[in-house]
Amino acid sequence: MAAITTRNLVKRYDEVTAVNGVSLEIKKGEVFGLLGPNGAGKTTLISMLSTLVRPTSGTATVAGHDIGKEPLEVRRSIGIVFQEPSVDDLLTGRENLRLHSMLYGVPRREIRPRTERMLAMVGLTDRGDSLVKTYSGGMRRRLEIARGLIHEPKILFLDEPTLGLDPASRKAIWQHIRELKAQHNSTIILTTHYMEEADSLADRIAIINKGEIIELDTPAALKKKVGQDLVFLKGAPDEAALRALPFVRSVERSGDAWTIGMEDSGANLQALLNAAGRLEQVEVRRVTLDDVFLKFAGQQISDDEEEHAEGIFERIAVNKAARR
């Protein structure tokens, strides 16, 4: 049985269509990555699935419950780690976990042991009695992950779980996500704009851009669609000859810079260079999900990183300009 099924989900705000007809099926026990730039609709999609935002149209079932008709059942089955910190600053870490457990109906006698276990897991046992406002960004995030897990949800939503974390904390959280999958067979939906993160954690990845899913496959298959390796050439190669090679998957040109997607550069590079003819510069690198995104979404995902805060306003401004 599927953990999550969506049928043609749409969310339209006054000025923007945040999610534009998403139909998905996410299997039980799967780590599902939603990959896309800021403003692609990842958070809105998660908000609809967690019943925080009502869809404009379309339906979805989460853990067997309809998001429109049985929101409380849906919420009981899920855990969410929001993109923006939502732990209570005025309380301590322990208090946050305790209140969350009460809100989610964790049996009374289990609250204390689970709180301690979760704090230990995210390495906050020593700071459990400090007010959250004294925590660093990474500590807050870890506390939030602990909170999202304390009621043992069947499905966990992680919205940019490692955004703004240092590499060590990021690795620790990745490790934990892997353990969750291995030990509890939890279904995890992960949004990220870090390719590396999606690549190393997700079983399947949906690339989402402008509210639509443009590709959905395993990381390996997605990379294969671009070609296994990328070769960057400068000069004036013989394009027809390149295209004729059996291991070449794509040839793109901008000015005198060429990007060639090919299989197994180790074995085939010499043949490629022979066919290409005169060249000034050659560079070879493995395909990453960045390349996949660039190919399918037609833009670089990391371009948006700086616009993080004003993303939505900018889109509104763009829309207004377009109407004029």
Added chain:
Amino acid sequence: MNLNAAGALLLREALIFFREKERIISMLISPLLFLFVMGEAIPEGQSPVAGFTYQQFIFPGIMAMVLLFTSITYGLYIIWDKRLDFLKEVLAAPISRSTLFFGKSLGGMIGAMIETVMLLVIGALFILPVTPLQALLCLGAALPVAYMITNMGLTIGASMKSMEGFGLVMSFLTWPLFFFSGALFDLETAAPYIRAVSLADPVTYAVDLMRIILLGKGHFSPWTDLGVIALFCLATTAIGVTAFGRLQQEK
């Protein structure tokens, strides 16, 4: 109604309230100014109730004022929750919106009751004798009043987008509610147009009830006061639960 969850919300408010001691003190400042500056400065003969000084006369009204300001401020604070994204955690929890609403309004009552107890102690020490029975009755009367006003604050807060509206609500709602309540004057001798507005002000009945308890004399019967307050409690509950039902995450 999920009691565990309502308990959690209540616990949060209590924890925060006791942690932010400045807030408890600051809420008492303007009521004490009214009580000790205005109350002391106006000569004894000006009291509308025979046998009491003006300061003693306004004391019940100032109790209602404390309830009004504490409760409405608390209710409006939900805008902060929204801005700080804490509300998201609660909105995502498997609790109904009415549980959330009741948890929040009960939480607000804790604060209002603490303030009331403090003012009652100050009053008993410096202003007028208060018997234990009167104190208990005062606290009993304060409960529904705090509830109805917290509900008003929460309802307004739930539909407001930013903290900027806070000042507007205070100027256009809270202060008028206070001034027209008859906390500082006697309805009997007030101009007819003021009386007319006062009759529509729920705080009027809270002031009157406190006055009956503490001074033994009011404008209405205690049953009228209680009836009107009960009506407002019901109405604000209905409106508040609806407003909370509409609360959505903003993006």
